[in-house]
Amino acid sequence: MIRYLPGYSGCAVITVQYNKTARVITMSTGKTLLALALSTLLPAGAAWAANNDTIIYCSEASPESFNPQIASSGPSFVASSQVLYNRLINFDPVKNTPVPSLAESWTISPDGKTYTFTLRKGVKFNSNKYFKPTRDFNADDVIFSVMRQKDPKHPYHNVSQGNYEYFNDVGLDKLIQDVKKVDDYHVQFTLSEPNAAFLADWGMDFASILSAEYADAMLKKGTPENVDTWPIGTGPYVLQQYKVDSLIRYVANPNYWEGAVPTKHLIFSITPNVETRLAKLQTNECQIIPAPSPVQFDVINKNKDLKLHAVEALNVGYLAFNTEKKPFDNVLVRQALNYATDKKAIVNAVFMGSGTVAKSPIPPNMLGFNNDLKDYSYDPEKAKALLKQAGLEKGADVTLWSMPVQRPYNPNSKRIAEMIQSDWAKVGVKAKIVSYEWGEYLSGMRKGEHDSALFGWMSDNGDPDNFADVLLGCDSIKTGSNAARWCDKGYDDLVKKAKLTSNPGERAKLYSQAQEIFYAQAPWIALANGKTFYATRSNVTGYSVSLMGSDFSKAKLN
DSSP, X not given: OEEEOTTXXXXXXXXXXXXXXXXXXXXXTTSOHHHHHHHHHSOHHHHHHTSTTEEEEEESSOOSOSOGGGOOSHHHHHHTHHHHOOOSEEEOTTTOOEEESSEEEEEEOTTSOEEEEEEOSSOOOOOOSSOOOSSOOOHHHHHHHHHHHHOTTSTTTTGGGOOOHHHHHTTHHHHEEEEEEEETTEEEEEESSXXXXXXXXXXXXXXXXXXXXXXXXXXXXXXXXXXXXXOOOSSSEEEEEEETTTEEEEEXXXXXXXXXXXXXXXXXXXXXXXXXXXXXXXXXXXXXXXXXXXXXXXXXXXXXXXXEEEEOOOEEEEEEEOTTSTTTTSHHHHHHHXXXXXXXXXXXXXXXXXEEEOOSSSOTTSTTOXXXXXXXXXXXXXXXXXXXXTTOTTOEEEEEEOOSSOBTTBSOHHHHHHHHHHHHHTTTXXXXXXXXXXXXXXXXXXXXXXXEEEEEEEOSSSOTHHHHTTTTOTHHHHHTOOTTOOOOHHHHHHHHHHHHOOOHHHHHHHHHHHHHHHHHHOOEEEEEEEOEEEEEETTEESOEEETTEEEOTXXXXX
């Protein structure tokens, strides 16, 4: 059956019945009859893979938005900022240090409070069905992208509900005093105080640069939400089609400033189930999959057509106690359940060599990690004694939220939750495991609806502030990234002070002191630090995963 899509000139949707499952493919009416015949005989991915101009990526979830400013999940960033946009800076994938991107260079004043960025010339925004840009990227776009997030009175601030979690979590709403256009290719930021993490923040997903000209046009038409649902960016790909919970289709940006993209078509096949993702990879229905489960590693390694990739990562997986709710408002209970949880057994059973036991909110290979920090040993008797001291000798009933997605720091949340549930039951604490769709999970946790919840974090910018303050700072309760809803003034003062100095030794000392408070107050059970894994067909080259996320700009099929 062939039907034409409104708004997609020259494209048809061909529904093919294959293995009792309806597949949807969009193809140009100019494709050969041979390609059409192939599409009826092969799985959808295999049909597309017959042409080397298409790569299919089996993503974990639908994006919350195509505007990374208002998103907060990894799948959302992969589908938006890492495909459609660029930022002022990028990161060297080996050194994790800032390198130029949309900003060619920058200068910092001696007092550390003024940053001036020199912008790249000749960078073009893509077009879409709603708008065709009339000018290149310039300072106006930077100012729009900043002020939409910073200024509550900005006409775009409340568009698409306007929750700028990351911008606020790193404190830019308060830190930036002024941003001004010096000329078309120079932008100057004035800060309220020095901040060692400020430059790195502009390589994060939320710092993607949007088109001010497009935003102005949509505002005048009365459809400002188009900026977030039909994005215009400067990245390697352009959005063509989105079918919720099914697929996202991109085409290479013909004017990409870094040069021609080798693969014309990129398709995200939205596949939440980890087993289904591997099955699709095996049948060539997709050529790249994120986050395979450790139990799948052996299967992948034994298949000559597949390749498993491992990347050293900056991350931490943890269980957050909601310290605003009983019984977790009592530090003795939090300490007790740290002693009650056999973290080594969890890492051995679930990570299968892909992770190590964590003890700190800061990853061990990052500036500021306190190598001498104590950790809670597995000691159920000590746990029982502390619970008795807390008045819970008869135990307690709590809920334990389990993530519905796999991550390098938590490759099997259901299994981890079950092991924690079993450990806690031995000391009299009954945990009811619950889970929700990913968007609902994130929303509920931001609101503090959980008793305890499994979560984790992957570095956005290579700076310890991205963990120590964003995940546990007092201000992060309001923005929602402090899942423990824990506010300790001593801890907070130390991590805030660590941002004011650019001296690495002084910063490390301050973060070490903060981690001692973290250990004593136990707002989390720090569970694991994991490697990032992904798998590809053996003929995929050029695709990479780093601190910046997924890079499809050089990916191709050989």
